[in-house]
Amino acid sequence: MRQQLTRFTDAERRVAQALLADYPVAGLETVARFAKRAGTSGPTILRFVSRLGFQTYADFQNALHEEIHVRLQGPLTRYPSQGHPEKRDLTENVTQALADNISKVGKTFHQDDLQEITALLCDEARTVFFLGGRFSHILATYFHHYMRELHPRVRLVRDTSAAWADYLLDVKPGDVLVTFDFRRYQADVLEFAKAATAQGATIILITDVWYSPIASLAHKVVACPVEIPSAFDSGVAGLATVEIIVSAVVEELGTDAKERMTTLEGLRKSFRLGQ
Incomplete structure (x- = not known):
């Protein structure tokens, strides 16, 4: 729609x-x-x-x-009720489903949306916050690890919601909140997004094809297919989305990103870090 x-x-x-x-x-x-x-x-x-x-x-x-x-379906609802398929068939079915999900992201992630998201993430006047739920926090962390090598003002909202108010304290108008929220959408993630929006943050939402309630607050929404032959939803399409956006950010920043990464590599070598 x-x-x-x-x-x-x-x-x-x-x-x-x-x-x-x-x-x-x-x-x-x-x-x-x-x-x-x-x-x-x-x-x-x-x-x-x-x-x-x-x-x-x-x-x-x-x-x-x-x-x-x-x-609202959880893993128990989707738990396989039939007998176990042959291992070879299971491997083929799951890998095909994963490949299909990645392919769908490539077809539905519109270039205009990617350009707008990239522009927001490349703006060094903005602090970029990353937030995820119980499972999707992994994707938020992965995205943050990439972006901190490219952007001087990025923060990961840690996965203990009791401390989230500490992060909201620093959200300013114009900042960006990249939020991951997949079914069964978390109330605390929604509340954080509402509070950040009230403080003037721009929301980029990465969610599933049924859309998190946060979609009504978001400036941009990227929908990822998650269904595979398993009790659990897959995060592979979400991971592919992160990879696409990071690639676009690297291309947009060009030599600025390269200089920052060169400086970082020098610091790591001087302290014998990351080797």
Whole structure:
């Protein structure tokens, strides 16, 4: 839906923005209430739903209910109930699913979005914060490790939420918060993003295809497929997203990044670090 915004009429775009601002709650309301929220008419709501590919408003709401069910699934829900496949088949199935997920990222990560994200991350006037959840903190840490070699003002929000207020204290207007949040989306990560937004931070969200609630706060959203033949979701597409963005940052910074990395290598050698 985000990718189709430019194809909607002005009235339909208001409907889409109202839905994204309180997703999926707005779409679960009656047509009249949804129209009032979006500042438009009932027929516009129905045209919008039709543009999304649904024959009726009831079909649209049924799809939202199904999506909520999928978004809330945990490992136990997805735990394989069938017998064990041959190891060779399992390896092939999983590796193919991983490859497909990476391929989908390459096809859906629009160049305009990548350029905007890159520009934000290359701006040394901004401090860039990295935040993840219980599992996705690994991706946030990985991204931070790369970026601290390229950018002088980056901070990793450590994974103990009791100390997160210490990081919020330093968030200033114009700073960037790169947030990783995948199903089953964490309330504490959402609250941090809300607080950072209130303090003027720009949110870049990396999430799954069902979208974290943080999407309504985000300036840019990158959706990563996560499903593989396993009880657990995969982080490989999220990792690929990080690699793509880092490559774009290196290219954009050019010689500035090279000089910083050269200085860093010299410091490591002088202290016999990282060898």
